[in-house]
Amino acid sequence: MTDAIVTPLTQALAEGKLSRAELKSFMQRSDAPAFRRLAIWVLVLVATTTLITLAWNSWLIWPAMFVHGVVLVHHFSLQHECVHYTVFRTRWLNDLVGQICGLIIILPHRFFRYEHCDHHTYTQTAGDDPELISLPQSLGAYLWYLTAIPYWRGKFTEVFRHASGNLNAVEKRFIPKVEHAAVFRDARMMLGVYGVLLLGSILTGWSGLIWYWFIPLILGEPVMRFIRMTEHVGRPTVPQMSENTRTNLVSAPWRFLCWNMNFHAEHHYVASVPFHALPRLHEKLKDHIFVEPGGYLAAHRDILRQILRRPDTSGA
Amino acid sequence: MAAEKPWRDVIDADALEKNWVTRVDVGPRRLAIYDTPSGIYASLALCNHGGADLCDGYFDGHVIECPLHQGAFDVRDGKPVSAPATRNMRVFQARVHNGKVQLRL
Numbered sequence A: 001m002t003d004a005i006v007t008p009l010t011q012a013l014a015e016g017k018l019s020r021a022e023l024k025s026f027m028q029r030s031d032a033p034a035f036r037r038l039a040i041w042v043l044v045l046v047a048t049t050t051l052i053t054l055a056w057n058s059w060l061i062w063p064a065m066f067v068h069g070v071v072l073v074h075h076f077s078l079q080h081e082c083v084h085y086t087v088f089r090t091r092w093l094n095d096l097v098g099q100i101c102g103l104i105i106i107l108p109h110r111f112f113r114y115e116h117c118d119h120h121t122y123t124q125t126a127g128d129d130p131e132l133i134s135l136p137q138s139l140g141a142y143l144w145y146l147t148a149i150p151y152w153r154g155k156f157t158e159v160f161r162h163a164s165g166n167l168n169a170v171e172k173r174f175i176p177k178v179e180h181a182a183v184f185r186d187a188r189m190m191l192g193v194y195g196v197l198l199l200g201s202i203l204t205g206w207s208g209l210i211w212y213w214f215i216p217l218i219l220g221e222p223v224m225r226f227i228r229m230t231e232h233v234g235r236p237t238v239p240q241m242s243e244n245t246r247t248n249l250v251s252a253p254w255r256f257l258c259w260n261m262n263f264h265a266e267h268h269y270v271a272s273v274p275f276h277a278l279p280r281l282h283e284k285l286k287d288h289i290f291v292e293p294g295g296y297l298a299a300h301r302d303i304l305r306q307i308l309r310r311p312d313t314s315g316a
Numbered sequence B: 001m002a003a004e005k006p007w008r009d010v011i012d013a014d015a016l017e018k019n020w021v022t023r024v025d026v027g028p029r030r031l032a033i034y035d036t037p038s039g040i041y042a043s044l045a046l047c048n049h050g051g052a053d054l055c056d057g058y059f060d061g062h063v064i065e066c067p068l069h070q071g072a073f074d075v076r077d078g079k080p081v082s083a084p085a086t087r088n089m090r091v092f093q094a095r096v097h098n099g100k101v102q103l104r105l
């Protein structure tokens, strides 16, 4: 008998943490919850955009842009759900919305999809997990990561590398040959769209893109870095999903913004479960996973404790 | 012309999960049998992307989605529907005969 590979899901089923009938019910898809949430999402965006407009001629524009930016960077969470085809039951809607999110946060959708596959296969395995964020070696490195400067540097290098028809060795591992051209095309199209928007801004003299998009994105990204760190950083670098991933219990507004991705260990256990079913899956699996009841802040206290406890090996 | 492979009983039709995928082991092979609105279809059970068991995946209409990376295939002809699936999955002719699901393997 050719055996299937062992995954967190097959283990959960084999160990009786989850029955097949439960799995089936958790996986059911529907368009309605996504449309409802998206309607509120758009209203939130309208509200934060209005805040910027109202604060236009005062220093308050900076906090307004920050708040708007925090919402903008959470398009990552929506795009991430789309990568898993768990936002909409209608498959092409996931592709469409994922592409739009990617355009907002400068993350080509197809590329992210392939990269994310390896993140799920090799979660927290150094050298194999392309999304692994290492535990910073020092407080300075921790703060540097949170500025999001290293993140943007990596992202821009990545997009330009792909637009110029190149992949690095790690990318070649997870993107099949037949998709190389499409990945290059996506990056070029993305840069093309930005180019057209920039040109349009220059020609019309409208600076809105900068105040409603670029600066908020830059201001908001540290928050997304802060959140992304809570998913795995500081958890053991072992293959066991029950250990290597952290579920963070956070308040309703944060759950709304991150499309329930705070239930991260549950998501890694069964990536086919849509965002709206993750709270139910949490109830089922909570005794078998690592749960941080204190949410994002407590996760960072844990990360900082680990950083401050270890000797500084950064050489700085 | 090569002779057609014979039909082989693999499971009672009643034992299939309605509108879903059912796992069946036949000799050394693990197979996925799909009950769909347009009839019964069958494929190898292991995803050709990374070897996950499609029988634990999400099934909707004629599309089986892999539980590990959500790559997807059309079970009627095995064609890949979503990345990271890029190659056809192996499908088998299927029919229901005398209450049994039969496949040409």
Ligand code: FES
Pocket (backbone or CB within 6 Å): A117, B047, B048, B049, B050, B051, B052, B066, B067, B068, B069, B070, B071, B072, B084, B085
């Ligand atoms: S193992 Fe099936 S899509 Fe990757």
